[in-house]
Amino acid sequence: MSKSLPFLVKPKQLDGWVGNxxxxxxxxxxxxxxxxxxESELxxxxxxxxxxxxxxxxxxIHIPGxxxxxxxxxxxxxxxxxxPMLQIFAFCGFLESVFHKGKMTMMDMHxxxxxxxxxxxxxxxxxKDPAKLAQYQLSEIKNGRLAMMAISGLIHQSIITGHGVPFN
Known part of the structure; x- marks a missing residue:
């Protein structure tokens, strides 16, 4: 059974992946x-x-205007x-295409x-150091998961209260 959800069967495909x-x-x-x-999680x-x-x-900090x-x-x-939002998405799509050498589907991306x-x-x-690399990969996964929860909380807090992050 799964360690994190003991009422479900352990997912076999996750074995061997950093941060399982x-x-x-x-x-x-x-x-x-x-x-x-x-790739999607990272x-x-x-x-x-x-x-x-x-x-x-x-x-x-605010830009003038x-x-x-x-x-x-x-x-x-x-x-x-x-x-401006479309420009950002287009640029991200361009980078995605460059980084994956034009292979954009989940079947041929890797x-x-x-x-x-x-x-x-x-x-x-x-x-160059496998032990350091494994440590940094685990840190990146854990910090990324935390950040996904954090930004979700920040956005919902702003929607509910109508204000940004309270600093006072």
């Missing part, structure tokens, strides 16, 4: 390729970590408009053996 907490209540690991699932975790920082910083003066970060997204989340960016040479 045996948590898969919807059995996604049996329906989708695990490399794709891990991607969403990294975005969530940046989003939490951006959410807090947007309370303290009326469109950038919203006190609630959720309202700020609507004030900026569709065109067909060449690319490790999920590894884009060859290692300025601190962490990957």
């Amino acid at each position: 907490a045996e948590f898969d209540p919807f059995s996604l690991s049996e329906l989708l390729p695990m490399a794709f699932v891990r 991607k969403h975790g990294r975005i969530a970590m940046l989003a939490v920082v951006g959410f807090v910083v947007s309370e303290l 009326e469109a950038y003066q919203a006190s609630n970060p959720v309202d700020a997204v609507n004030m900026v408009g569709a065109q 067909a060449d053996g690319q490790t999920p989340g590894d884009f060859g960016f290692d300025p601190l040479n962490v990957s």
Whole structure:
């Protein structure tokens, strides 16, 4: 049985993956390729970590201009408009295509053996020491999961109260 959900069967596909907490209540690991699932988790975790920082910083620093003066970060997204948001999504899509060499489906994204989340960016040479690499990979997974929960809480708190992060 699963350690995290003792009333469910242990998901077998998660064995051997960094950060395995045996948590898969919807059995996604049996329906989708695990490399794709891990890539998705890393991607969403990294975005969530940046989003939490951006959410807090947007309370303290504002760019000049009326469109950038919203006190609630959720309202700020609507004030900026569709065109800047589309530019951000288009740029992210371009980066995604470049990083995966044009392979964008879950079936061929990792067909060449690319490790999920590894884009060859290692300025601190962490990957040279396997013990350090395993520690950093586990830290990234755990911090990404925490950040996904944190940004969800921050957004819902802003929607409910109509204010951003309270600093006083």
